[in-house]
Amino acid sequence: MCGNSPAANPPGKPVEEFFAEDMAVRMIKTLTQTTVGQKVLMAVTGLILFLFILGHLSGNLLIFAGREHMNEYAHFLHEHPKFLWPARIVLLFCFFVHIVAAARLWLKNRSAREEGYTIYLPIETTIAARTMIYGGAAIFFFLLWHLLHLTFGVVGPRFDPNDVYGNVVRGFQNPAIAGIYLVGVACLCAHLYHGAWSLLHTLGLSAPEIDCAKKKAARILAVLIGLGYASIPLAVLTGVVR
Numbered sequence: 001m002c003g004n005s006p007a008a009n010p011p012g013k014p015v016e017e018f019f020a021e022d023m024a025v026r027m028i029k030t031l032t033q034t035t036v037g038q039k040v041l042m043a044v045t046g047l048i049l050f051l052f053i054l055g056h057l058s059g060n061l062l063i064f065a066g067r068e069h070m071n072e073y074a075h076f077l078h079e080h081p082k083f084l085w086p087a088r089i090v091l092l093f094c095f096f097v098h099i100v101a102a103a104r105l106w107l108k109n110r111s112a113r114e115e116g117y118t119i120y121l122p123i124e125t126t127i128a129a130r131t132m133i134y135g136g137a138a139i140f141f142f143l144l145w146h147l148l149h150l151t152f153g154v155v156g157p158r159f160d161p162n163d164v165y166g167n168v169v170r171g172f173q174n175p176a177i178a179g180i181y182l183v184g185v186a187c188l189c190a191h192l193y194h195g196a197w198s199l200l201h202t203l204g205l206s207a208p209e210i211d212c213a214k215k216k217a218a219r220i221l222a223v224l225i226g227l228g229y230a231s232i233p234l235a236v237l238t239g240v241v242r
């Protein structure tokens with residue numbers, strides 16, 4: 001029987017609307033219930049998080065321009081809650097979807113491994129690729145700590161909501177706190193080292209002639225981001241920023 005028979009189409013509903021609805025349901029099912037769908041969800045949310053990480057880095061690097069510039073930038077963000085809150089909600093949603101999709105894929109892969117392979121197909125892999133889930137978990141805990149430190153001010157030295165520059169500098173003058181950031185940033189760098197390339201691949205930006213260059217570019221970018229973030233605690237620890 002054909003899908004658009006009158007019995008399948010509720011009375012009073014235009015056929016186009018009926019099929020559009022059907023397509024939306026199928027798309028949601030594909031995204032949430034198939035391996036490819038989970039990978040696409042991870043890639044899209046990963047891309048949004050990656051853009052945040054780049055934007056956040058450029059804001060943080062203002063620390064090298066001095067207290068006035070960094071605090072001015074922070075005040076600007078806080079004075080525009082109409083933009084700040086929607087951005088925060090999108091970011092939180094992306095974190096949630098990214099983590100849930102990663103956990104589901106990891107559990108699926110693990111149970112497939114436990115059942116054993118019928119045919120063993122060795123796939124090219126790196127330490128960064130194999131440890132993505134552990135690095136991701138470490139970034140999650142780093143992020144919780146980071147928010148408690150610099151957003152809510154409940155851990156670390158004295159917190160002044162009107163002096164973001166002072167909060168960062170006071171925090172990193174403590175070598176233990178600077179160390180936590182350096183470890184967190186190293187985990188982020190390793191995660192992006194594989195993730196940045198992987199997301200381009202999942203989103204279909206892949207062709208044999210550009211794959212090698214794309215992999216190199218993604219890795220260089222990951223290292224630059226890692227160095228950019230690491231430069232801040234290192235600059236405070238060495239007294240370059242006070």
Ligand code: HEM
Nearest residue numbers: 056060074088143146150151164168181188229230232233
């Ligand atoms: C040296 C490294 C870093 C420094 C100095 C830094 C600095 C800051 C500061 C000062 C804030 C509070 C901003 C404000 O309330 O105005 C903040 C918030 C935040 N940071 Fe970082 N950060 C660093 C690394 C990271 C990394 C690696 C990530 C992500 C993996 C990250 C994600 C966030 C998030 C999600 C927020 C909350 C943003 C919001 O309030 O909406 N940060 N960071």
